Amino acid sequence: MGSNGRSQQMHQTRIDLPQDLRIQVIAVLNQSLASTLDLKTQVKQAHWNVKGMDFFQLHSLFDEMAEELEEYIDMVAERVTALGGMAMGTARTAASRSTLPEFPFDILNGQDHVMALADRYALYAKEVREAIDTTDELGDADTADLYTEISRAIDKRLWFLEAHLQTSAETLSLNGADSETETPKAKKTRAKK
Numbered sequence: 001m002g003s004n005g006r007s008q009q010m011h012q013t014r015i016d017l018p019q020d021l022r023i024q025v026i027a028v029l030n031q032s033l034a035s036t037l038d039l040k041t042q043v044k045q046a047h048w049n050v051k052g053m054d055f056f057q058l059h060s061l062f063d064e065m066a067e068e069l070e071e072y073i074d075m076v077a078e079r080v081t082a083l084g085g086m087a088m089g090t091a092r093t094a095a096s097r098s099t100l101p102e103f104p105f106d107i108l109n110g111q112d113h114v115m116a117l118a119d120r121y122a123l124y125a126k127e128v129r130e131a132i133d134t135t136d137e138l139g140d141a142d143t144a145d146l147y148t149e150i151s152r153a154i155d156k157r158l159w160f161l162e163a164h165l166q167t168s169a170e171t172l173s174l175n176g177a178d179s180e181t182e183t184p185k186a187k188k189t190r191a192k193k
């Protein structure tokens, strides 16, 4: 994470946030910009290439998701510039800095596309949630709020994706498995067995 050692070019601004704080927040934002751009292109990849009986609904859903990510790309990039920084949003920068794995090119059907996107949305959701905490701790409530908005939408999309995969058998198999959502009490009970 961070600006990959590249120095941040800063512009003069009348904003009342100290420059050292802004530099740190901008590094977080530019990291998110790379991951969000990467995720958007992967969702488009799925939109174009998904096949099977669910083609049309997935094709449409994926396009809606890509449009939503496009809005967040703009929000994140423009928060960078509002803080006096330079938004790093080219395809090359996104590819080199994104934390997400490349989209698989050997898949065809709807379920595999949904699974690949759910894996990536979960990773991205974690990155965004960490960014809420980091920017909040740095003292930039506005950027933390921007991330909170994105986080809520991404969690909702992850639900949309996972709802396609949650057959009753798969849902049941999570019980007693290594679920991170397991309560400490349930974990203890299971450990005793």
Ligand SMILES: [Fe+2]
Binding pocket: 047, 063
């Ligand atoms: Fe399209």
